[in-house]
Amino acid sequence: MKKTIYILIFAFCFLANSCKYYNFTGTGKIDANTYQVNYFQNNAPLVEPGIERTFTLELQEIIQGQTNLNLVSQGGDLLYEGEIVDYRITPMTATADQRAAQNRLTITIMVRFTNNKKEEDNFEKRFSFFHDYPANEQMAGSRLTTALDEIFERITQDVFNESLAKW
Template identity: 60%
Template sequence: MLLWGCGPYSFTGVNTTAESFQVNFFRNEAPIVEPGMDYDFTNALQDLIVNQTNLQLVTRNADLIYEGEIVDYRVSPMSATADQRAAQNRLTVSVNVRFFNADDPEQDFERRFSFFYDYPATAQLVTVRQAAQDVIFERITQDIFNETLANW
């Protein structure tokens, strides 16, 4: 009886009356376009929500809608050696997200989420790209999930 009075709740921390969600395709509009990253990000966000909630993934008329663009993909030197060479590089990815909640429009927002991956300057980006993308997408998708569904 105590849990019944608390409203909709799950042990993943999701507190919503929504039953469905959709993730529209996140186009890659970054100045540097990494082929396939748009599909990978869209799928990563869908997979996270499917795996951490009981929400049903649909292609239209969802209670919760996620959409946006990949807006930045850049590599920058992070630290230098004694002879002024880069010792470490940082790959940063930023995603602009628009979230719509049909049940509670006051929760709608548009926000940028970013994360990075540091790697040795001696390594080529192509050799660390997949590992970097996995780490970055895991963090960004979890941040989006927390912002939209985790009402701790």
């Protein structure tokens, strides 16, 4: 019994010590203390008002929720900036009478990531995702909200993984 307690104490100490190198979000050890997310402008040919603010806030929230970094408005150790470069609705499938049965909303975002503590981590990359919906529905109201939630959740996670998790 005493031997089991020693093994458990040793295992706990080992696990607690290893958390400074790796955590459950997969970010490992981050040398930064602060991050900054600049406003993402909407430069897409087809403009949906307000999505740039929504994306900017969601990117801030995912980093805040999955790291111990502090959000700052300027001078951050990590800097995220970019723009929405494409907002596109395209027909995906057709019915027998040549009408669209399903449409796809695709959003593409250009992200420039700057790590002021470790320049080799810097990148400029496009991230894109889509949402399919029935062609007889309009991309407005709750349909638009659902689509943006799905698309931005995926894109922000991809940006997080590329910049901090290195997946």
